[in-house]
Amino acid sequence: xxxxxxxxxxxxxxxxxxxxxxxxxxxxxxxxxxxxxxxxxxxxxxxxxxxxxxxxxxxxxxxxxxxxxxxxxxxxxxxxxxxxxxxxxxxxxxxxxxxxxxxxxxxxxxxxxxxxxxxxxxxxxxxxxxxxxxxxxxxxxxxxxxxxxxxxxxxxxxxxxxxxxxxxxxxxxxxxxxxxxxxxxxxxxxxxxxxxxxxxxxxxxxxxxxxxxxxxxxxxxxxxxxxxxxxxxxxxxxxxxxxxxxxxxxxxxxxxxxxxxxxxxxxxxxxxxxxxxxxxxxxxxxxxxxxxxxxxxxxxxxxxxxxxxxxxxxxxxxxxxxxxxxxxxxxxxxxxxxxxxxxxxxxxxxxxxxxxxxxxxxxxxx
Ligand code: FNR
Numbered sequence: 001x002x003x004x005x006x007x008x009x010x011x012x013x014x015x016x017x018x019x020x021x022x023x024x025x026x027x028x029x030x031x032x033x034x035x036x037x038x039x040x041x042x043x044x045x046x047x048x049x050x051x052x053x054x055x056x057x058x059x060x061x062x063x064x065x066x067x068x069x070x071x072x073x074x075x076x077x078x079x080x081x082x083x084x085x086x087x088x089x090x091x092x093x094x095x096x097x098x099x100x101x102x103x104x105x106x107x108x109x110x111x112x113x114x115x116x117x118x119x120x121x122x123x124x125x126x127x128x129x130x131x132x133x134x135x136x137x138x139x140x141x142x143x144x145x146x147x148x149x150x151x152x153x154x155x156x157x158x159x160x161x162x163x164x165x166x167x168x169x170x171x172x173x174x175x176x177x178x179x180x181x182x183x184x185x186x187x188x189x190x191x192x193x194x195x196x197x198x199x200x201x202x203x204x205x206x207x208x209x210x211x212x213x214x215x216x217x218x219x220x221x222x223x224x225x226x227x228x229x230x231x232x233x234x235x236x237x238x239x240x241x242x243x244x245x246x247x248x249x250x251x252x253x254x255x256x257x258x259x260x261x262x263x264x265x266x267x268x269x270x271x272x273x274x275x276x277x278x279x280x281x282x283x284x285x286x287x288x289x290x291x292x293x294x295x296x297x298x299x300x301x302x303x304x305x306x307x308x309x310x311x312x313x314x315x316x317x318x319x320x321x322x323x324x325x326x327x328x329x330x331x332x333x334x335x336x337x338x339x340x341x342x343x344x345x346x347x348x349x350x351x352x353x354x355x356x357x358x359x360x361x362x363x364x365x366x
Contacts, residue, residue, distance in 0.1 A: 002017065002321075003017055005326060005329055008330075008333075010337075011318075011333065014314055014321055017322075018089075019031070022320050022321075023088075025177040025198070028174045028176065029174050029177075030089065030320070031173065032172070032173035032256070033169075033254060033255035033259075034169035035169070035170060035172075035259035038255075039252050039260060039261045039262075039263070040254060040256070042262070042291075043255055043290035044291035045263075046266050047291060047292070049362045049363045050360050051359040051362070052296075052345050052357060052358060053356065054346050055347070055357070056346060058346035058348070060347075063347075064348065064350075065338050066350070067308070069285070069287075069308045070132075070225045070247065071225075072130040073105075075104055075105040075335070076106060077298055077302055078106060078292070078298055078334065079106055079108070079109060079287075079309075080097050080315055081310030081311060081312045082109040082110065082112075083111060083312045083315075084111045085113065085115050086316070088320075089319050090319045092323075093115040093116040094108075094115060094120075095116055095120060096319050096323060097315055098121055098124040098125055098131075100328050101129065102129045103328055103331075104328070104332070104335070107157075108121075108125075108131050109132040109133070110132065110133050110151075110156070111134045112135055112136040113136065118133075118151065122154045122155070130157050131156055131157065132158035132159070133156045133224075135147065135160065135161045136162055136165070136205070137161065137162075137210045137214070138205050138206070138207060139206075139209075141217075148221055149222070152222050156224060158226075158247075159226050160227045160228075161226065161227070162230055163230045164252065164253050164258070165206060165257055166208035167206075167208055168206070168257075169256050169257040171197060171256060174198055175197040212243070215243050219245075225246035226245045227247035227248060227249060228245060228247070228248050228249070229251060230249065231248040231249065231251070232258075232262065233267070234270055234274050236248075237275070237284070246285060247286065248284060248285075249287040250268050250286065250288045251288060252290055254289070254290055254291075254312050263290055263291060265290075265297075265300065265301055266363060266364070268305065271286065272304055272355075285307040287306055287308050288301050288306050288309055289310030290310075292311050295335075295337035295338035295340075296341050298334070299341055299345065299347075302350060302353040303353045303355055304360075314330055315331075
């Protein structure tokens with residue numbers, strides 16, 4: 001039968017339970033990635049090519065891994081990244097993630113294509129809770145402007161513009177399962193054709209003509225910090241710095257877009273030395289997502305220079321299998337792993353994490 005929540009000892013365990021208990025269509029949408037899913041596997045695998053060079057005989061009795069992202073204080077340097085269609089996994093949808101993020105004092109990124117309405121997700125937040133907005137840019141810019149202005153008015157603290165999805169990737173597991181929407185709020189302004197799976201059905205409004213030339217327009221309509229989500233090469237990070245955006249997420253969309261895109265953590269290891277060389281490392285906040293499942297993954301990213309790490313599927317799986325208790329346990333497991341591993345590498349605070357604590361020789365040579 002179904003394992004007890006207490007029998008989930010790490011984030012991968014939730015995936016194994018979710019695979020068994022979720023409806024086929026929902027599992028297909030959450031777990032799928034593009035084409036041969038090589039990039040999705042690489043996201044997880046890349047972390048396994050980074051090793052630690054721990055310091056010994058450091059007083060690690062007290063460990064504090066709180067930090068700040070876009071100026072907001074958080075307990076631990078991960079955030080709940082945007083994932084569409086929360087109600088496929090749980091009747092209450094994204095607000096379950098909101099409540100867990102509040103309990104653990106981490107940031108939730110609200111997806112454009114949430115099942116709950118944007119206002120429901122903001123209303124579910126506790127006092128002072130920080131949320132960001134993930135934006136898919138509509139061909140009709142008036143719609144996008146209304147979404148952005150509304151988010152700012154409702155107190156969102158960051159605008160994450162997804163730049164890796166001019167067209168949604170081909171996710172065959174999703175296409176094969178007969179997707180039925182369990183009553184979501186998603187409004188694409190189009191009649192949906194479910195024959196191509198959930199992803200295609202909800203994404204036809206996204207503007208493939210979005211370009212660098214649009215960035216100043218976003219800066220003119222909002223005071224929220226702007227972060228480009230889905231950057232894949234250091235050249236584009238430098239362009240982002242030039243345009244004065246506040247951040248980038250080095251990400252391949254959980255492997256769901258371009259198969260054979262590199263992992264965020266590998267791009268990070270390539271990017272930060274270049275930024276440091278040019279003296280630009282404080283001009284932009286660099287985040288990564290994709291495949292992070294352990295606190296050691298988070299620590300590796302922070303050592304390389306990331307401000308924080310987005311985590312997607314594990315919280316969806318925990319929510320789908322066990323609801324709020326599941327997501328809370330997943331986050332607590334990460335906090336427990338974080339405390340132990342900070343101690344074991346000899347670091348007591350986030351600002352002590354540096355490249356010298358890592359051996360990345362096999363990251364690129366494999
Ligand atoms: C996503 N992701 C995503 N990203 C985005 O910008 N807008 C979106 O609507 C979605 N939707 C979405 C749905 C599902 C089911 C998944 C799994 C992912 C990508 C997400 O923000 C993030 O880049 C990855 O999920 C990170 O990888 P992991 O942690 O899932 O391995």
